[in-house]
Amino acid sequence: MNTDVLVVGAGPTGMTTANELLLAGVATVLADKLPRGSALSRAGGVQSRTLEVLDQRGLLEPLLAAGDHPVGAGHFAGIPLSPDFAPHRLPPRSVPQVALEGFLEYHLAAHGLRVRRDHELVALAQDEDGVTATFDNGRTVRSRYLVAADGGHSTVRSLLKAEFPGRAGTVTTVAADVRLGGADDLATHTRTADGHWVGVFPLGTDGRGRPLRRLAMGGPGRSLPRDVPVTEDEIRDGLHAVFGERVHLLELRYARRITNAARQAARYRHGRVFLAGDAAHVHLPLGAQGMNTGMQDAFNLGWKLGAAVRGWAPEDLLDSYHTERHPAGAAVLRNVQAQSLLMDWAGTCDPDVAAARELFTTMAQLPDVQRYLGDLMSGMATRYPMPDTGPHPLLGLPAPDLDLGPARLHELLRSGRGVLIDPQDTLAGAVAPWSDRVDRTGGGAPTGPMLVRPDGYICWAGTPDTLQPSLTRWFGAPDPTATPTIRPR
Ligand SMILES: Cc1cc2nc3c(=O)[nH]c(=O)nc-3n(C[C@H](O)[C@H](O)[C@H](O)COP(=O)(O)OP(=O)(O)OC[C@H]3O[C@@H](n4cnc5c(N)ncnc54)[C@H](O)[C@@H]3O)c2cc1C
Numbered sequence: 414m415n416t417d418v419l420v421v422g423a424g425p426t427g428m429t430t431a432n433e434l435l436l437a438g439v440a441t442v443l444a445d446k447l448p449r450g451s452a453l454s455r456a457g458g459v460q461s462r463t464l465e466v467l468d469q470r471g472l473l474e475p476l477l478a479a480g481d482h483p484v485g486a487g488h489f490a491g492i493p494l495s496p497d498f499a500p501h502r503l504p505p506r507s508v509p510q511v512a513l514e515g516f517l518e519y520h521l522a523a524h525g526l527r528v529r530r531d532h533e534l535v536a537l538a539q540d541e542d543g544v545t546a547t548f549d550n551g552r553t554v555r556s557r558y559l560v561a562a563d564g565g566h567s568t569v570r571s572l573l574k575a576e577f578p579g580r581a582g583t584v585t586t587v588a589a590d591v592r593l594g595g596a597d598d599l600a601t602h603t604r605t606a607d608g609h610w611v612g613v614f615p616l617g618t619d620g621r622g623r624p625l626r627r628l629a630m631g632g633p634g635r636s637l638p639r640d641v642p643v644t645e646d647e648i649r650d651g652l653h654a655v656f657g658e659r660v661h662l663l664e665l666r667y668a669r670r671i672t673n674a675a676r677q678a679a680r681y682r683h684g685r686v687f688l689a690g691d692a693a694h695v696h697l698p699l700g701a702q703g704m705n706t707g708m709q710d711a712f713n714l715g716w717k718l719g720a721a722v723r724g725w726a727p728e729d730l731l732d733s734y735h736t737e738r739h740p741a742g743a744a745v746l747r748n749v750q751a752q753s754l755l756m757d758w759a760g761t762c763d764p765d766v767a768a769a770r771e772l773f774t775t776m777a778q779l780p781d782v783q784r785y786l787g788d789l790m791s792g793m794a795t796r797y798p799m800p801d802t803g804p805h806p807l808l809g810l811p812a813p814d815l816d817l818g819p820a821r822l823h824e825l826l827r828s829g830r831g832v833l834i835d836p837q838d839t840l841a842g843a844v845a846p847w848s849d850r851v852d853r854t855g856g857g858a859p860t861g862p863m864l865v866r867p868d869g870y871i872c873w874a875g876t877p878d879t880l881q882p883s884l885t886r887w888f889g890a891p892d893p894t895a896t897p898t899i900r901p902r
Pocket residue numbers: 421422423424425426427444445446447451454455456457458459510532533534535562563564565567568569588671689690691692698700701702703704705706707
């Protein structure tokens with residue numbers, strides 16, 4: 414083997430996966446076809462759950478310190494979501510994807526993992542022991558596992574002939590990064606009776622502190638082929654159709670056409686190859702979810718691959734990546750479908766859709782609906798099945814960032830190991846045979862006992878008799894000789 418894991422694609426998904434593997438102490442090669450990081454403007458928002466997991470890796474503070482990343486405004490189908498409904502939660506942040514990618518690449522390099530650039534994967538073969546990848550520069554890499562994080566047009570997915578069912582794009586809309594005049598109090602989503610619409614989202618500031626905005630616009634006659642360049646006049650015309658003289662374009666920094674294609678890989682695992690991020694699911698960028706979902710794929714997969722390489726992964730741990738993340742991805746595709754319908758993304762001007770939107774907009778003001786939609790969009794609603802444990806309201810959910818005295822739970826998870834919270838100090842003996850994979854913290858924690866996986870999900874919170882089966886299920890066979898591991902990080 415040249416390496417344990419080859420990660421193809423150094424976008425947010427690939428770099429997050431690589432960071433998880435680094436933490437697990439696994440030899441990793443991260444390759445990308447581009448000569449340098451992409452300058453394309455895409456994601457502008459990082460959701461609460463992603464922020465939490467970045468905190469669980471010690472990356473949140475340095476990320477926020479590295480730039481001006483104000484609290485962002487969540488929305489569902491253009492209907493604003495108030496951050497007040499969940500005061501304990503980290504509110505979403507405006508972090509341009511370019512800035513996040515630069516930050517992650519710098520972080521990986523500082524820990525000795527440099528992206529191998531100018532490496533375009535062109536061929537792939539797997540056998541019982543590993544995967545052989547061939548690059549356009551003639552190099553080959555042999556690895557035990559391969560993670561395809563190579564984006565929506567994934568070469569790996571094509572080479573595998575992996576099923577990618579869904580819908581081809583039927584309409585294009587314009588997405589642009591702009592500076593606008595007269596836009597201070599604009600609603601997130603505005604539309605006219607004849608079907609023209611504009612979405613406006615905050616995108617931080619430029620180097621001179623002036624507000625930047627992400628603009629999306631569409632309407633009758635505005636769906637042009639993807640390769641037709643977007644012009645300033647086109648944007649001015651779209652703004653005028655919706656706002657008249659009130660809002661004007663000051664600067665167009667970047668623009669592209671996006672389609673409403675929606676597809677999801679039928680299987681996320683293909684032997685030793687795993688699809689993650691846009692390689693596994695593509696959809697309209699509504700509500701800031703694509704990059705976030707990809708990064709959550711990576712947080713889910715990374716520690717499991719680490720366990721497999723280090724030899725303690727239980728039999729079906731790697732399969733649980735598909736079992737857990739495929740439904741999460743499908744749920745995102747469904748809510749994007751609902752949003753695009755309510756926003757009349759395709760510009761049908763259907764009065765039935767207008768009536769549904771009006772009703773939904775009123776309902777969305779109800780606190781319970783705000784909470785439900787907020788959970789959905791922030792990634793906090795994702796709940797993984799936790800078989801073989803009794804019912805418990807917290808099982809399968811992200812663990813709250815409890816203050817455990819000397820440290821917060823998120824800080825304890827920075828080791829990349831599991832954490833057993835043992836408030837009564839009664840479980841030391843039970844967890845001892847896993848003490849090289851799971852840390853125990855006790856002493857008056859403000860909660861009942863719970864076991865938290867390295868990705869921050871609660872996998873046991875039941876009665877003591879189900880603790881050891883849960884430890885075995887997620888952390889492998891007990892080792893009577895295990896001694897606690899302290900990994901510096
Ligand atoms: C206008 C717009 C706005 C968006 N806004 C948001 C938002 O606010 N929030 C959000 O969460 N998401 C948003 N998204 C979606 C987000 O940009 C994507 O979901 C995200 O980029 C997916 O990350 P990824 O790492 O999976 O794939 P990518 O970012 O596409 O990275 C794939 C990488 O693989 C490399 N690669 C490709 N093929 C090969 C090969 N054969 N060999 C080697 N390397 C290869 C590429 O060079 C690239 O670096 C938006 C998208 C658009 C277009």
